Amino acid sequence: xxxxxxxxxxxxxxxxxxxxxxxxxxxxxxxxxxxxxxxxxxxxxxxxxxxxxxxxxxxxxxxxxxxxxxxxxxxxxxxxxxxxxxxxxxxxxxxxxxxxxxxxxxx
Numbered sequence: 001x002x003x004x005x006x007x008x009x010x011x012x013x014x015x016x017x018x019x020x021x022x023x024x025x026x027x028x029x030x031x032x033x034x035x036x037x038x039x040x041x042x043x044x045x046x047x048x049x050x051x052x053x054x055x056x057x058x059x060x061x062x063x064x065x066x067x068x069x070x071x072x073x074x075x076x077x078x079x080x081x082x083x084x085x086x087x088x089x090x091x092x093x094x095x096x097x098x099x100x101x102x103x104x105x106x107x
Contacts, residue, residue: 005036005072013096014046016054023062030071038072044103045080047095078103 008029012022026039043059046052059075066073081102089095 005038007038007040009040009042011042011044013100014044014051014055015096016051016058019055020058023058026073027062027066027069027071030073031069036072038074039066040074040076042103043075043077044100045078047099 008026010022010026012019023041026041030037030039043055046055062073063075089098
């Protein structure tokens with residue numbers, strides 16, 4: 001891979017049910033591409049230790065898998081923002097929306 005290779009950028013949220021399928025989709029894009037591609041995954045800090053642990057474990061697995069397949073992937077950890085008060089939200093959609101909102105300027 002060279003710096004001139006196109007890059008696919010993924011921005012999954014921290015839930016394993018979103019993170020894992022998005023990484024799998026990226027893996028398939030790279031494996032089936034007719035030209036060299038790189039994959040960059042922007043990682044927002046998880047709002048809980050449980051989510052952080054699950055994502056960290058999956059990142060380790062993915063890095064090992066991608067290296068074995070000869071695919072190029074980079075994980076870029078975004079800086080932490082002010083943590084949100086989990087109890088202040090009316091539901092999961094609002095929680096996710098308000099926790100992702102501080103990262104919009106990064107994109």
